[in-house]
Amino acid sequence: MATMPTRISQDLFESARTVGEARSRSAAQQLDYWARIGRELEASPGITVGEIERILSGQAAYDDLTSGEQAVARVAWQQQIRERAAALDLTEELAAAGRPWPEADADGNVVIRRADAAA
Structure with a gap:
């Protein structure tokens, strides 16, 4: 995967570093994760971020999502699986x-x- 340098705000970077540490990701990996989810959310305006977060945290049932919301959840899960497998x-x-x-x-x-x- 090719990477490209980009500028982001210091507070966004710090937030990514903090959240990434809690999820065993680097700040760059966390930013990439957020960008992928954001891309999917923007492509599907009927999907709510809150509902996706509840599914990913295990607080709601995957089967209760619309097909578009399920697609976003699957993208997030695939990313998590790739990261965990790479670290094994x-x-x-x-x-x-x-x-x-x-x-x-x-x-x-x-x-x-x-x-x-x-x-």
Whole structure:
């Protein structure tokens, strides 16, 4: 993904940093997240921000949303999944616990890795 420098207000950056830390995102990742949600909201003027926030926080049911609101919620969830998956690295944790784990090799074959061979 290409990035482009842009100027934003200091208070928006600070807000993104604060909220991002609570959600395990950098300030840039939080701003990107907000921009994606905003883009979807503007493309669908019948969607309310409050309703989407209630769904994302688990306070309301996804099935109660309109199809447009569901689309916005799915975009937000996809972004959260991508961020969490990118941050996952269980090798160190499993090795420290002395537990073996399966991985796919370069040919797609399943191999069992062991803590003593991970170093």
